[in-house]
Amino acid sequence: MSIWDWLLNPSGLTPHGFCLSWAPGLVTIHVVSDVLIGLSYFSIPLAIAAFVRRRPDLQYGWVAYLFVAFILACGTTHLMAILTLWVPAYGIEGLIKMATAILSIATAAILWPLIPRAAALPSVAQLEQLNLRLRESEAEARLSNLELERRVAERTSQLERANAQLTEALAERSQAQQALARNEAEYRASFEAAAVGKIQTDPLTGKYIRVNRAFAHMLGYEPEDLIGQDGWSFTWPEDREEGREGYARLLAGEVSTYHREKRYLRRDGQPVWGRLSGSIVRDPETNEPLLSIGVVEDIDERHKAQAALETAKRDLEDMVEARTAALRQRDLLLREVYHRVKNNLQIVDSLLVMQARQVSDPGAKEALLSLRSRVYALGLVHHQLMGSTNLSTFDVAPFLHELSTNVVEGGADQNIELNVEAIPLEVGLDFAIPLGLLVTELVTNALKHAFPGRPGTIDVMLRRGADGSIALIVADNGVGYAADGAHAGGTGSGLGASIIKGLVLQMGGMMSVAGDKGTRVEIRFAAPVAS
Incomplete structure (x- = not known):
């Protein structure tokens, strides 16, 4: 099958x-x-x-x-x-x-x-409940996302504002840096071009921070060879101890300036004489020393000449002793000279007062009283020199206060308030006399023209500018020179105006006058170098 x-x-x-x-x-x-x-x-x-x-x-x-x-x-x-x-x-x-x-x-x-x-497995009802919870979670998530987007937008706006502020700050900083660079370049050019030696050192370590070519060549070096070196190592060994003591006083604030003639050690091992003028730049808030500034003048030729003269006159010991005794008497004689000059000027002052009382002509009387104020200024200069320690310089601040007070008290018929604000400044005879006469003329001018029959205020100020110059300011809150042509701070044609112009020219200064709210006269000139 x-x-x-x-x-x-x-x-x-x-x-x-x-x-x-x-x-x-x-x-x-x-x-x-x-x-x-x-x-x-x-x-x-x-x-x-x-x-x-x-x-x-x-x-x-x-x-x-x-x-x-x-x-x-x-x-x-x-x-x-x-x-x-x-x-x-x-x-x-x-x-x-x-x-x-x-x-x-x-x-x-x-x-x-x-x-x-x-x-x-979840049923349909459970799935619907889960879907409902999921939709609620999605809604909460959307709300959270909206809140997050709002916060992100707010934070972005804050960041944009902060970025704009940062950009502005950077631009300001860049401008400040450019200005600082220009100032530094100008200062460096002035520093390097000076004919005398200039040095800047760390006030605590004594090391050179900056030196100009004149000082370096005085010691036989190039400027870059000295930067970072210990300044005391270039002082002649026998002069170091005394120099350190004087500098310690300057560093401690006991003195405002440091002046000394000392020997420096050249590169070839030979001494060279220099005249040092130093000061300390301090922090305006903490008063801590920030920088040491010095000006060194080469006086080696003068000292060599003195040494040669002393060698030539070695056998004339008695004359040297007499000269030494004469030098010891110098202070006494100078004080006596200043005293006599002051007394003579006081006599002249008394004669002017007596003569003014006898004169009936108001113009002549006013001229005599103005002359008296000028004589008082000259006498006060000699009085200050007589009381100074070195008989050659004195602090100008108390001098200006006493001088201005005397002018106001002697020339004001109404209630005049005087404010004097002056920096400490060591000045000599050649500087003090034209300065005192300027203050006398300007204050007298304000008394005569600024306050016609009413009270007022006169301010006398002596300040130091950022460039080291000195500014003399005499200001009042009077009518101003626009309302009275005679009150123009020395711009008129009278005797007082001629004296003011001549004194400003003598001091090598520049004068400016403002008359919007009262009158303000400002004269700027180079700071005096105390000797």
Whole structure:
């Protein structure tokens, strides 16, 4: 028997239709039922397969394909039932039923363990609740994002403002640096071009920070050779101790300037004499020393001449002793000279007062009193020199206060308030006399013209400019020279104006006058070098 015979007609069996006696009604019922069942079995797996393909996210989608195979096999058995009504293909039917049985057992074996897992899957209500929570979380996230965006925008705005301020600050700093660079260049040019030696040292270590070419060549070096060197090592050994003592007083603030003639040590080992004038730059807030500044004048030729003169006169010891005694008497004689000059000027002052009392002409009387103020200024200069320590210089601040007070008290008929503000400044006779006369003329001019029958204020100031120059300022809150041509701070044609112009020219100064609110006269001139 061949395989086809076994599949289609095993052992000559009869088809199922024979069992139904080929009754048309029964055959029709079985055929129609199996056809409908088969078609249903074939349509159901196709629907399941289409659903699974549209839902690739299903967790157990492969089980659906197993159901598809099982149901298709079941549908095939019903179709075979129709075939076996007429064809005894019981072998094929058996094989199909065997495949259906295997798929059924496999589906059942796999399905039961999956039931707890499938039951654990969230329900539709749970999914809707989870979706609701998810939407609430999304809403909160959007609100958080909006708040974050607001904060980011606010922070960005703050950063932009800070960046603008930083840019502005950098621009201001750049301008300040440029101005500082210009000032530094100007100062360096002035520093290097000076004919005398100039030095800058660290006030605590004494090391050179900057020296100009004149000083370096005086010692036989180039400027760069001295930078960072100890300044005391270039002082002649025998002069170091005394120099340190004087410098210690300057550093402690006991004196404002340091003047000394001393010997320096040249590169070739020989001494060279120099006259040192030094001062300390201090922090305006803490008063701590920041920088030592010195001016060194080469006086070696003068000292060599003195040494040669002393050598030539070595055998004239008695004359040297007499000269020494005379030098010891110099202070006494100078004080006596100053005293006598002051007394003589006081006599002249008394004569002027007596003469003014005898004169009836107001103009002549005013001229005598003006002359008296000038004489008083000269006498006060000699009085200050007589009381100074070195008989050559004195502090100009108390001098200006006493002088201005005397002029106001002697010339004011109404209530005039006087304010004197002057920096400490050591001046000599040649500087003090024209300065005192200038103050006398300017204060007298203000008393005469600024306050016609009313009280007022006169300010006398002596200041030091940033460039080291000195400014004398005499200001009042009177009517101003625009209202009275005679009160023009020395710009008129009278005797007082001529004296003021001559004194300004003598001091090498420059004068400016402002008359918007009262009168302000400012005279600038170079600072005096005390000797």
